[in-house]
Every structure is written in C-alpha cells, then in structure tokens.
Amino acid sequence: MANNFTFKRWQDQVILLLGLWLIVSPWAFSYPDGSAQMLNAIISGLVIALLAAFDLYKTYFWAVVVNLLVGVWVAASPWILRLADQRVMLWNELIVGIAVVILALWELRTDPELHKHWPGAAA
DSSP: OHHHHHHHTHHHHHHHHHHHHHHHHHHHTTOOTTOHHHHHHHHHHHHHHHHHHHHHHSOOHHHHHHHHHHHHHHHHHHHHTTOTTOHHHHHHHHHHHHHHHHHHHHHHHHOHHHHTTSTTOOO
C-alpha cells in the first residue's frame, strides 16, 4: 500500500518540492527585499506547497486545478510584473511554473481517482 501511495502521488511530491523551492528562491537568488518578485515567489510557493501537501493527504480535483493555475501564473508572472529583464528571476519562475503545470496536467490525466471528480463524470 505504501509503495502504491508513493508511486501514485509522485507528482504531488515533486510539486511540493517546487513550491518549497519557490519559497526559498528569493534568498537563494537575492531578490530585492519586499519586492513584487519576492512576494510573488513566496506567496505562489506557499499556495503550491500547501495544495500539494493537502493533495498528498487526499486527492481533490480542485486542488490540482488551482495548482495548475498558479503554475500558469508563476510562469507568466515575469512578464506580467515586468521583470522579464531580470534573467535569473525570469528563468526561475518560468521553469518552476512550467514544471508545476506539466506535473498537474500529468496528474489530471493519469490519476484514476481524479477522473471520478471531473465535471460531468458519472459517480
């Protein structure tokens, strides 16, 4: 049973790590203190990590979808916040955001428990 849990939830485990990385990355890359990019990384990382940890406990369709949407935000945020000229921050946010999106989509596509929760799915 434990092996099935580990294998089944590996995407959530990686998403959790990506969220934690996003939280600490402002200090690793010396983002300006209190800046929009620092707050964005910390808040987005907290949301991603908390939802992934929550999803490890029990699978919820909405939690995966919200993480997917936050991943899209993180990937797009350097341009929305006009920080694309800061290369280290750009690549950090872009890579983490795209990774979260891919993993969430992969989980939505392959996790049979999530398929039960798709809108319109028969109970």
